[in-house]
Amino acid sequence: MSMVAATSAVVEAAPAGRAGLATGLFNASRQVGSALGIAALGALLAGADVRVALFAGAAGYLVAIASALPVSAS
Numbered sequence: 001m002s003m004v005a006a007t008s009a010v011v012e013a014a015p016a017g018r019a020g021l022a023t024g025l026f027n028a029s030r031q032v033g034s035a036l037g038i039a040a041l042g043a044l045l046a047g048a049d050v051r052v053a054l055f056a057g058a059a060g061y062l063v064a065i066a067s068a069l070p071v072s073a074s
Contacts, residue, residue: 003030 014022
């Protein structure tokens with residue numbers, strides 16, 4: 001939801017000849033951050049009971065749906 005605004009801010013802040021490089025670095029850092037976040041969450045839930053892992057997954061989906069509702073309503 002906020003990725004378009006963040007990408008736009010990065011491109012606008014970069015010098016004219018470096019917009020492509022700035023976008024590439026931004027996207028690469030986003031991918032690395034996502035991979036590290038998923039790995040950290042997996043490490044935390046690996047030792048947890050199956051019910052705890054399922055509850056955490058369901059809670060994540062509910063948060064995603066709840067945050068998407070205002071966007072789809074506008």
